[in-house]
Amino acid sequence: MTDALPDNTGYVAAAYLVFFALVLIYVVIMAAKLSRFERELSELEELADERIEEREHETVSS
Amino acid sequence: MLYGTRLRALSILTAVTLTAGFGLAFFYAPMDADQGFMQKIFYVHVPMAIVALGGFVFGGIMAIQHLRTRDARYDMRSYVAIHLSLILGAGVLVTGSIWAKASWGHWWVWDEPTLVSFLVVFLLYATYQPLRFSIEDPERQARYASVFAVTAGAFVPLNFLAVRLAQAYTHPRVFATADGGLPARMQLPFYLCLIGMALLFATLWKYEMASKHTSAQLRSLRRKLGGDEAVAPRGRSAAPSMGTTT
Amino acid sequence: MRRTVGAVLRKELRLELRAPQAVPAMALFSVTTLVVFHFALQRGQVDGDLAAGVLWVTLLFAAMLGTSRLFVADHEEGGLDGFLLAPVDRTALLVAKALALFGFLAAVEVVAVPAFALLLLGPTPDAEAVASLVLVLLLANAGVAIVGTLVGALAVQTRARDLLVPLLALPLLIPVVIAAAKATTPLFLAAGAEALPVRWLAILGLYDLVFGLLAYAVFDYLVED
Numbered sequence: 320m321t322d323a324l325p326d327n328t329g330y331v332a333a334a335y336l337v338f339f340a341l342v343l344i345y346v347v348i349m350a351a352k353l354s355r356f357e358r359e360l361s362e363l364e365e366l367a368d369e370r371i372e373e374r375e376h377e378t379v380s381s
Numbered sequence: 382m383l384y385g386t387r388l389r390a391l392s393i394l395t396a397v398t399l400t401a402g403f404g405l406a407f408f409y410a411p412m413d414a415d416q417g418f419m420q421k422i423f424y425v426h427v428p429m430a431i432v433a434l435g436g437f438v439f440g441g442i443m444a445i446q447h448l449r450t451r452d453a454r455y456d457m458r459s460y461v462a463i464h465l466s467l468i469l470g471a472g473v474l475v476t477g478s479i480w481a482k483a484s485w486g487h488w489w490v491w492d493e494p495t496l497v498s499f500l501v502v503f504l505l506y507a508t509y510q511p512l513r514f515s516i517e518d519p520e521r522q523a524r525y526a527s528v529f530a531v532t533a534g535a536f537v538p539l540n541f542l543a544v545r546l547a548q549a550y551t552h553p554r555v556f557a558t559a560d561g562g563l564p565a566r567m568q569l570p571f572y573l574c575l576i577g578m579a580l581l582f583a584t585l586w587k588y589e590m591a592s593k594h595t596s597a598q599l600r601s602l603r604r605k606l607g608g609d610e611a612v613a614p615r616g617r618s619a620a621p622s623m624g625t626t627t
Numbered sequence: 628m629r630r631t632v633g634a635v636l637r638k639e640l641r642l643e644l645r646a647p648q649a650v651p652a653m654a655l656f657s658v659t660t661l662v663v664f665h666f667a668l669q670r671g672q673v674d675g676d677l678a679a680g681v682l683w684v685t686l687l688f689a690a691m692l693g694t695s696r697l698f699v700a701d702h703e704e705g706g707l708d709g710f711l712l713a714p715v716d717r718t719a720l721l722v723a724k725a726l727a728l729f730g731f732l733a734a735v736e737v738v739a740v741p742a743f744a745l746l747l748l749g750p751t752p753d754a755e756a757v758a759s760l761v762l763v764l765l766l767a768n769a770g771v772a773i774v775g776t777l778v779g780a781l782a783v784q785t786r787a788r789d790l791l792v793p794l795l796a797l798p799l800l801i802p803v804v805i806a807a808a809k810a811t812t813p814l815f816l817a818a819g820a821e822a823l824p825v826r827w828l829a830i831l832g833l834y835d836l837v838f839g840l841l842a843y844a845v846f847d848y849l850v851e852d
Contacts, residue, residue: 330483334422334476335403338429341472345585352592359599366606448848505798508791515785525781528845529795532777535841536799543802543830547809 382454384591391587395580402573410570419483424570426476428578429469430499434537436466436582437506441534444527456523456621459530461589463509465582470503494548498541505533514619523621597622631715635723640730642700649693650734657689657739661746672749678815679808682743686736687771687804691793693731694775697724698783711850721776721846729772736764749817756820763810763823766831770803770838777842780849806830 406424413420443459446452477496482488491497512529516522563571604612615622643649664681665671673681701707710720740760744752752760778796782788810827814820 328418330419330479331421334479335425337472337475337479338425341468342581345468345588349588349592352596356595356599359603363599363602363606366603370606448845501798501801505795508794508798511787512781512785512791512795515787515791517786521784524848525784528781528848531845532799532841535837539802539834539837543805543834546826546830547805 384587384594388584388587388591391580391584395577395584398573398580399577402570402575402577405570405573410567411564416484419480422476422480422483424574426473426480427571428575429476430473430495431575432578432582433466433469433473434499434502435579436462436469437502437537438534440466441530444530444534447523447527448531453523453621456527457593458590459527460513460621461586461593463506463530465585465589467503467506467509469582470499470506473499474503492548494545495541497548498544501540501544502533502537505536509533510619513621514617517617519622522619526621593620628716628719631713631719632723632726635710635720636726639723639727643727643731649696650731653689653693653731653735654738656692657685657735658742658746660685660688661739661743665747670747673747674749674815674817676808676812678748679811681747682740682811683767683804683807685743686732686739686767687797687800689735689739690732690771690775691796693735694728694779694796695782695789695792697728697776697779699788702783707850717847717850718843720850721780721842724779725772725776725842728775729768732768732771733764736768740764748815750815750820752814752820756814759823760811760814762828763807763831766828766835767803767807769835770831771800773835773838773842774799774803777838777846777849780846802834803831806834 403424406421410421410424412418440459440462443455443462447455447459474496477493477499478488481490481493481496484490509526509529513522513526516525600612661681664685668677668681698707701710711717774796775792778792778799782791782795785791806827810824810831813822813824
């Protein structure tokens, strides 16, 4: 029986690559979401700082 | 409920199991007598298929819970499970097609009943997202999606049975699968790959749930800090909301 | 419960008799489809598995046509709200609509099956084959009616209901197609009709049972508001 290795290696590699590609795409999407979360959190941090300033102004002026 | 707990440990466990499984598949498991090297696709294709089907059933179970308790979190769990299984399912069809091409020279064969059943199931679940998107009211969207998930989940075993019976007398089973007759040295790698794939599903599911949960909490935090005007309206979406309480 | 089913069913049948739109359209569609098959397959006659395939595809697509319309009138003209206000078991609506759809399908088949025999079928089936065919039709109709009612109720509230009904229903009905085609192939053989394979009738029966119970269990969640 001829050695099937040379012919079929490409197909096997392709199949496993498909699997890894799916996982990696997922990682990329998660990374994008994570950076968006960071951005939103820093915006919210600024908002919170504004609230604290407003409250300080109120206690000062009252 | 926090979804990110133990996520790092789970990810490491997944990576270790899958690496061990694939490693054993290539270096420990014997070469298949009929198909030779290309049989190695079996170790990635079949675990993906089993886990995807399990994911669909899990989505159906979550949907039953949603219908019973009206808790929006179950709807989210169901949605994420079905979403993930659909992606895995696409992978199953592609790897199955590659295997068919390697075995028979055609990119698709109707001889393999499991693959054909899988195609039908995939086509069915592909309508899940369009169905959700076409219903605007979020509560009704969640409810109808759950009804669909339950129906489709019950359909999966029926479909596999019917397709399998339709093939039984015309073509013998082409691809070696897990049930019956796996040589001993193939079993360990296969089961490791299966467990690893299931762990991968669990890991990705948790990632997705944690991400959705974080989104919802950020939104809620923004509303609390900035008032209702600071929050952009959600617009039409196929994805469920987590409900107002988390 | 039985009285509610009877009342809704009578309404459905009366509506269809008074202003027939679904059944004539479905019947005409099936005959036209048979003509299209003649040209598409480039054959004057079919037998065996090809005949079974042509018949079931025709019936299935005609059923898709009718299913889209099943809940539309109720949804648009407020009949559904009226039903919901009444102190009756909601599942009666499911049973009544499914029975109505079953009846419509049977009416269409009275036209479509003889048309098929006339236009495309090669061998002439004997009485026993016809009786077997009727049995398969009954079982298959039940499955199509149950799934059609469930999907129709699901899709009527969406914005793209005409598209969604076939997309949802066709994969769900694949086991019915498989079983019905396998069951009727021996009846259309050119060499002479053979006996009906009972296992496929059992599959159809199992399918009808499973989906009947499933639809019964989930239907409430679709019509509440």
